[in-house]
Amino acid sequence: MTESRTSHVLIHGRVQGVSFRAWTQHQAELHGLKGWVRNRRDGTVEAVFSGPENLVEVMLKACHEGPYGSHVTQVELLRAGDAEVDASGRFEIRGTV
Numbered sequence: 001m002t003e004s005r006t007s008h009v010l011i012h013g014r015v016q017g018v019s020f021r022a023w024t025q026h027q028a029e030l031h032g033l034k035g036w037v038r039n040r041r042d043g044t045v046e047a048v049f050s051g052p053e054n055l056v057e058v059m060l061k062a063c064h065e066g067p068y069g070s071h072v073t074q075v076e077l078l079r080a081g082d083a084e085v086d087a088s089g090r091f092e093i094r095g096t097v
Contacts, residue, residue, distance in 0.1 A: 013073035023067035038094035
């Protein structure tokens with residue numbers, strides 16, 4: 001059985017105005033992950049991914065590439081303890097903070 005993992009990340013670079021949130025939601029749903037994604041006023045994108053460890057790892061690697069038009073300079077891992085995940089299982093796009 002695969003271990004479960006939750007990762008909380010900040011994605012830096014040209015990640016706003018390039019459909020990064022919609023792309024992230026689509027990718028997470030393809031992998032069956034729970035969590036959320038949102039823009040931050042500082043220009044980063046913040047996301048939480050929760051699910052089987054191997055699929056979270058695949059998602060984190062995908063975030064280094066991002067959608068067409070983006071330019072990711074860093075995927076910063078935050079403390080997973082700060083990440084709340086909606087138990088409903090849907091991966092959601094949240095409002096900007």
